Amino acid sequence: MAVTAATATGRSLLEQHGFIPAADGSSYRPRDGLDERGLLGVVTAAEAHAYADGLSARVDLGIPTPPDIPGAARRSSAATPSPRTAPSARRRAR
Template structure:
């Protein structure tokens, strides 16, 4: 399974600035809620992915995503939001985060710029590793996603800026549904072999 597959709803951001929503279970009215909030649907192998393009203000992206999630809460409480594009900030360049958490090759690492961010990461299972922090390799992927979500929320409550990089460069890199590695091949017509006369 991919890190996007462990919750009914997964909200994230691609490296190129798209906000996306992945639904891992059928939820009544989910399609309408996301479309009404301004997301567009894009088919991926085995699933539909919902996208908000970059170029909007962080406040607009925050409000659109929040509106969709508020409606989805009537159908599930099993969701995670690790998107950096929905975090409000002043106009202009995205400020440097106090903590930058990265998913890569089944590892989760973090770099920090403040003692407050260090203390919070350590409360959520992160341990010193090299020049930053990392979650233990022994944790399951779902546990890692949960630890990152808790640490991100904890830091946000204290006014610390966090960026979570999921290792998903563009919308086309969003993992397909579990067990699906690519789109099914288009059907081909059966060809009857012809025998040539000598």
């Protein structure tokens, strides 16, 4: 996982939440030893903090969202079969 910040305020915010500058100097990584729950916690806390400070944040988990999934092709009304109705049973007179 890598995290980037476009401003000094964003970089400071990431460091406040325990993110460590990566060797390339342009991104951050979470501190070592976090399990999935801990990782989710620091990402969520940093995102909420960013929004509270008026910074935009984007978290991309690599999971497709509905806008990423193409819609199914629509069928024309002529191609849609009409529902069949069961014949009604006749009643016998006694």
